[in-house]
Amino acid sequence: MTEKIAIVGSGICGMCTSLALAKHGHQITLFERDVPPPAGGADQAFFEWDRKGAAQFRHPHAFLGLMCNLLQDNYPELLEDFYRAGARRIDFADMLAPELLSKYSPSEGDDKLWILMCRRATIETVLRRYVERIDNIEIINNCNITGFISEEGNTSSIKLKGLNYSKDGQNHEFFSNLVIDASGRTTKFPNWFRLQGATITEEKDNAEIVYFTRHYKLNDGVEEPPRHSKERSSGDLGYLKYGVFPGDNGNFAVILCLPIDEKILRQAVLSPEGFDAIGRSIPGLAPWLEKDKITATTNSFGMGDIQAVWRHYVTEQQPIAHNFFAVGDAAVRTNPLYGRGCSLGILHAHILADVISQSEDANQRALSFERRTEEEIRPVFNSSLNEDKSGIKRALAVAQGRLVEKPDSFKKWFGMAFGDALGAAAKYELHVIRGFMRTFNLLEKPGEFLKSKRIQLTVFRYMLRGRKKNAAERIVSGPNRDQMHHIIADMSSSEAL
Numbered sequence: 001m002t003e004k005i006a007i008v009g010s011g012i013c014g015m016c017t018s019l020a021l022a023k024h025g026h027q028i029t030l031f032e033r034d035v036p037p038p039a040g041g042a043d044q045a046f047f048e049w050d051r052k053g054a055a056q057f058r059h060p061h062a063f064l065g066l067m068c069n070l071l072q073d074n075y076p077e078l079l080e081d082f083y084r085a086g087a088r089r090i091d092f093a094d095m096l097a098p099e100l101l102s103k104y105s106p107s108e109g110d111d112k113l114w115i116l117m118c119r120r121a122t123i124e125t126v127l128r129r130y131v132e133r134i135d136n137i138e139i140i141n142n143c144n145i146t147g148f149i150s151e152e153g154n155t156s157s158i159k160l161k162g163l164n165y166s167k168d169g170q171n172h173e174f175f176s177n178l179v180i181d182a183s184g185r186t187t188k189f190p191n192w193f194r195l196q197g198a199t200i201t202e203e204k205d206n207a208e209i210v211y212f213t214r215h216y217k218l219n220d221g222v223e224e225p226p227r228h229s230k231e232r233s234s235g236d237l238g239y240l241k242y243g244v245f246p247g248d249n250g251n252f253a254v255i256l257c258l259p260i261d262e263k264i265l266r267q268a269v270l271s272p273e274g275f276d277a278i279g280r281s282i283p284g285l286a287p288w289l290e291k292d293k294i295t296a297t298t299n300s301f302g303m304g305d306i307q308a309v310w311r312h313y314v315t316e317q318q319p320i321a322h323n324f325f326a327v328g329d330a331a332v333r334t335n336p337l338y339g340r341g342c343s344l345g346i347l348h349a350h351i352l353a354d355v356i357s358q359s360e361d362a363n364q365r366a367l368s369f370e371r372r373t374e375e376e377i378r379p380v381f382n383s384s385l386n387e388d389k390s391g392i393k394r395a396l397a398v399a400q401g402r403l404v405e406k407p408d409s410f411k412k413w414f415g416m417a418f419g420d421a422l423g424a425a426a427k428y429e430l431h432v433i434r435g436f437m438r439t440f441n442l443l444e445k446p447g448e449f450l451k452s453k454r455i456q457l458t459v460f461r462y463m464l465r466g467r468k469k470n471a472a473e474r475i476v477s478g479p480n481r482d483q484m485h486h487i488i489a490d491m492s493s494s495e496a497l
Ligand SMILES: Cc1cc2nc3c(=O)[nH]c(=O)nc-3n(C[C@H](O)[C@H](O)[C@H](O)COP(=O)(O)OP(=O)(O)OC[C@H]3O[C@@H](n4cnc5c(N)ncnc54)[C@H](O)[C@@H]3O)c2cc1C
Pocket: 008, 009, 010, 011, 012, 013, 014, 015, 031, 032, 033, 034, 052, 053, 054, 055, 056, 059, 060, 061, 062, 063, 064, 143, 144, 145, 146, 182, 183, 184, 185, 186, 187, 188, 211, 303, 327, 328, 329, 330, 336, 337, 338, 339, 340, 341, 342, 343, 345
C-alpha cells in the first residue's frame, strides 16, 4: 500500500529519507523552512544560499564510506551528479601514510573504503536538484511547521494524522498517513509532545569543545600539498584537534577544535589572523596555509553546543506516538569531529523505509524502528561518546600539565598498552589499518575488526616493543600548549605595535 508521508526538514537526512521512501512508491511531501538553493553552481550555493535552518551548513563535511556506499548502491546516477559538481572520491590508497603506500596492493573490500569530499553546500544542492526531479516527491519551501495534528480521543498514545504549518503569513493543515521529523538538532517535536503530556527522554552529553572553521581556495595553478606526506593534515595536540577538508573546485577548509575552557586560544581563533597563525604553527597544516598559495574565502567562525544526544520515542515497549518517526539529528546526534552525522542519518532513513515496507501496523512499526535503531546505531553512538570522554580527559590532563592518564590497575594498564600498540600497528600494518578504516567508515560495528585473530596477534607483537615506543608513535608534531600561548601572545603584541 502506498502512503501519503510528510517529512519535516529538507536537509540531508530529510532528502535521503524521501528518496528511500519514494522507491517504495509512497507520495512524499517535504516541508522546509529555508529558501531553496540559488541558481548556479557550487560557489553560488556556498556563498549565496541563505541557509539559517542548518547552522552547520558552512562548516566542512566529509561523507564516510557508509553514506557513499549506500548512495552508490541505491542512486548511482546521483554520484555522477556529485562528481560533475566537483566532489571528489578519496580512496583507501589515497589516505595511506607514506610508510604504508609503498607496501600497498589492492585487496577485497578496499573499494568500500572511500569517502566523498566537497563542500556541504555542493552535496546539498546536487541532492536537492535530484530529489526535485522525482515525480512522487514534492518540496514546499519557505514554510514553518508549527505543530502536529493528532486524532482526538483518550488513547494511550498520540496518533498523528498531519501537520500544521505557516507559509506566506497564512496557517495551513496538511493531512498524511505518516509524519517524519527530519528537522535536525533544534527539533520542536519533543516540546510539542510534552505539551500533550508525553515525555521524550533524552540522553545528553556535552563534548566540551568548540569547533572553528575557515575556508580557503588554492590560487590559480597551485596544486594541493601532497597527500602522502609524513606530517598528517589532521591530528590531536591534546589541547587542540585540527584537520584539513579538501573540497570541490580548489576549495578547502581548515578546522581547529578547542576545549571550551581554552579561553585564550578560543578568543585567538576567532580572528582570521589568529586562526592562520595557529594553523601555520602546526606542521601538518602549514603546507596548506602558505601565504602566497591560497586566498581565504571566509573569516573564521565557530560552533558550540557540541553534544551527543539520543532521544527516546519508545519507553518500556510503548511508543510515545503512532505514525511518527524521528530520523537524523532530530533523533540521534554525535560529535561532528567524527564526521558520522550524515552517514548515520542515511542509514536511519533506510532502516525506516525498510520498517515501513515490512508492516502496516502502527505499533509494530514504531517498535521495530526503535529496535533496529538500537541495534544498528547505538554501537556507533556509544563509541562516539567514549571517544568524547577520553578527549575531555586528555584535554584536562594537558591543561594541567599531567601525563594523560596513569593506570591504577593491571586491567587499565593492559587496555592502554593495547590501545598504544594498536595505534602503532595501524601506522605500519596494512591489514590493521584496513580494519581500522572499516570502523572509521562505519562499515562494521566499532572495533569489530579486533575480533580477527591475525589483527590480535599483530597487536600483541607490537605490545612486545614496549609501551613507550608505541605511545611515541601517536605524538603529532606541533607546538605544545605553552608554546601555542606564546605564539598568540607574540602575535597580539606585534599587532599592538
Ligand atoms: C560543525 C559540524 C560539522 C559536521 N561535520 C560533519 C561531517 O563532516 N560529516 C557528517 O556526516 N556529518 C557532519 N556533521 C553532522 C551533520 O551536519 C548532521 O548530522 C546532518 O546535517 C543532519 O542532517 P538532518 O537532515 O538530520 O538535519 P539538518 O541538516 O540540520 O536539516 C534540518 C532541516 O530541517 C529544517 N527545519 C527545521 N525546523 C523546521 C520547521 N519547523 N519547519 C520546516 N523546516 C524545518 C531546517 O531548515 C533544515 O533544513 C557536522 C555537524 C556539525 C555541527
